[in-house]
Amino acid sequence: MRSPRLRFLAAAAAPLAFLAVAACSPDSDGADGPSTTSSPDDAAATSAGPSDDLSDVAVEQQDGVPVLNWHGEPLAEGDLPFVTHETQSEQLQAGDGEEVGAEHDVQVRYLAVNGTTGEEIVSTFGTDETVTLDLTDETLLPAFRDNLPGTSEGESVLMALPAEDAFGELGNEQLGVGPEDTLLFYMEILDSYPVAGEPVEPVEGLPTVESDGETPAVIDVDGVEAPDELVVQPLVQGQGAEVEEGQMVFVHYTGVKLSDGEQFDTSYNRGQPFNFQVGSGQVIEGWDQGLIGQNVRSQVLLVIPAEQAYGELPEETDSTTAQPAHELAGEDLVFVVDIIAAY
Known part of the structure; x- marks a missing residue:
């Protein structure tokens, strides 16, 4: 007997829905067109911008809540936009727990920031809220399905996703993400276990x-x-x-x-x-x-x-x-x- 996949839970809570490919469309009727959150000049500047090194981004704790710094300054006050043309992932702290498998549920806390504006999009920190990701769920952003297996419980990671690996050419107007915007994620891995019992x-x-x-x-x-x-x-x-x-x-x-x-x-x-x-x-x-x-x-x-x-x-x-x-x-x-x- 197989356990049902967590295909539909992404629609149940905003922090989890944000991590799903299904959230990519800005309109329920499937209408095409770029997000209006970035002007044509902004989009052009982002597209032409250099690829940035994730190692220049640091995570600092302020009253127990993580914030992202770039070159020693708050990301939003730095020389934006932050752009990457391929997914980058960096371990910030090693974990000492069980290794995460490709067919695991992974319980995490995370912070998501728009690399173009420096603005926070979603954070589960500052509350007791956690999110459980089903790594077998094909609606989950591929960057997480590709990069979380092999990590360990207790580990923290920083990730940068180019637009094509995140919300693509449509962006996400509701979340303030433009069609060229890089996304930055800080994620703490709390627990993991096999999807199948x-x-x-x-x-x-x-x-x-x-x-x-x-x-x-x-x-x-x-x-x-x-x-x-x-x-x-x-x-x-x-x-x-x-x-x-x-x-x-x-x-x-x-x-x-x-x-x-x-x-x-x-x-x-x-x-x-x-x-x-x-x-x-x-x-x-x-x-x-x-x-x-x-x-x-x-x-x-x-x-x-x-x-x-x-x-x-x-x-x-x-x-x-x-x-x-x-x-x-x-x-x-x-x-x-x-x-x-x-x-």
Whole structure:
């Protein structure tokens, strides 16, 4: 069984969306045309400018927040534009953790600066915010897929991306990035782990599952007895961090009724993961209880008794004001949940 790739999460949060190729188009209708953030003179100057050496850029900490200096001065006050015609990457601090692989999730903090204007674009520093990059995700900027494998947990790197390796000829008007602008990134690598988890030996008496990580799971409930209590069984053991109460969790899932195996819902048919705050009552009780403590990148089987799903069928009543029962009331439910990320 394969874990689903983090293809759609890039649209969920601005710091992550910025790192995705999908963010390149400035208009939702796909209209062509350069960004208006740079005048023709600016663009011409940038295009004609010399290629600059990344080693002349330094990172300094100001109240615990990194800023970029160029030739000893704040980048925005230097002799701009800063231009590179090929991707450059420089290690600033060695890491002593596990090596990042080409098929890993990588948890990072980062600062992005426009080399043409010296202006900060996005920063996750100064908050508790981190970003997890799926290096198998083809929508991720190629510079990260090419340069992060081989680094180590605890390492910090500085990167310069030419326009053609970043937002290309369209630029990104919303972010203030012109079609010729070089981008500078300072990135701290916090953690990494394989995208694919380890399969777990099936448990006798539970539903059997076939899953390819790209389409709805096929769940066979034949002969499975109704549960007396919530059943939580990992099918694939991920190596990411444990899901904590209060986190925003991103998942793909498929749900069937235990009574007849009929599928009643799946996120795959909607083309994007489902996200919710775990432990806050936004989902049924079986999810809130069952997913806390599970590891990111795990695939988890939940067999949920009706009272922890949509409740038991209500007793008959003559009241015309009684609320109608949920269509799944009285049903024991089975879900296969792929935990993609948790923040």
